[in-house]
Amino acid sequence: MNYEVKNFSNLIGLPGFSDQLLENHFKLYEGYVANTNKVMQKLAEFAQANQTDVPEFAELNRRFGWEFNGMRLHELYFSNLTKESKELDMSVGFGKHVSETFGDIDKFTDYLKTVGALRGIGWVVVSWDQVKDCAYTTWINEHDVGHLAGATPLLVMDVFEHAYLTDYGLKRADYIDAFMKAVDWEEVNRRFEAVK
Numbered sequence: 001m002n003y004e005v006k007n008f009s010n011l012i013g014l015p016g017f018s019d020q021l022l023e024n025h026f027k028l029y030e031g032y033v034a035n036t037n038k039v040m041q042k043l044a045e046f047a048q049a050n051q052t053d054v055p056e057f058a059e060l061n062r063r064f065g066w067e068f069n070g071m072r073l074h075e076l077y078f079s080n081l082t083k084e085s086k087e088l089d090m091s092v093g094f095g096k097h098v099s100e101t102f103g104d105i106d107k108f109t110d111y112l113k114t115v116g117a118l119r120g121i122g123w124v125v126v127s128w129d130q131v132k133d134c135a136y137t138t139w140i141n142e143h144d145v146g147h148l149a150g151a152t153p154l155l156v157m158d159v160f161e162h163a164y165l166t167d168y169g170l171k172r173a174d175y176i177d178a179f180m181k182a183v184d185w186e187e188v189n190r191r192f193e194a195v196k
Helices: 019-048 055-079 093-102 104-114 172-182 185-195
Strands: 122-129 134-141 152-158
Touching: 019 152, 055 122, 055 152, 093 104, 093 134, 093 185, 104 122, 104 134, 104 152, 104 172, 122 185, 152 185
Parallel strands: none
Antiparallel strands: 122 134, 122 152
16 A cells, blocks of 8 residues: 555645745655555565564664655645635634634744744644644654644645745745745644544
């Protein structure tokens, strides 16, 4: 059971993101899909040969989470972007949660921007915790460090350099502004409704 590369070419022409940046980013994502499949295949081969006590098996198991999360976070990232961004409806769903928690969308987006501007590389993820029935905005180092166990990602922002250097150089704040203008709030709300 191999994972397939998802097609995000509908994002070509996305305001604030050059076609070159997007095409490079898509290629990077394709690498995560390919590597996820390769690691799964090698793990299966080790298991079939009953060689699960070798260091290579252990290292591939550790590597699998990194490759898989790299694949999945990119899929969530690309699918929460749109060329036809609309404002978040603050009266229902995720918008209502934002209103109740932050007061208004500007305070929420300012908070997201602040987390996105933290030093380092990684991801900013707004995840829903069904146990406490609330959202958390967290920083994820790399792909496999910092995830909230059991929480569902609602909004994913890539803040690795490859997501912005081509277009913005070291001006990550300008990239984050472009990202916020491109957020597909309908997709974020769909994700929210699926866990409510």
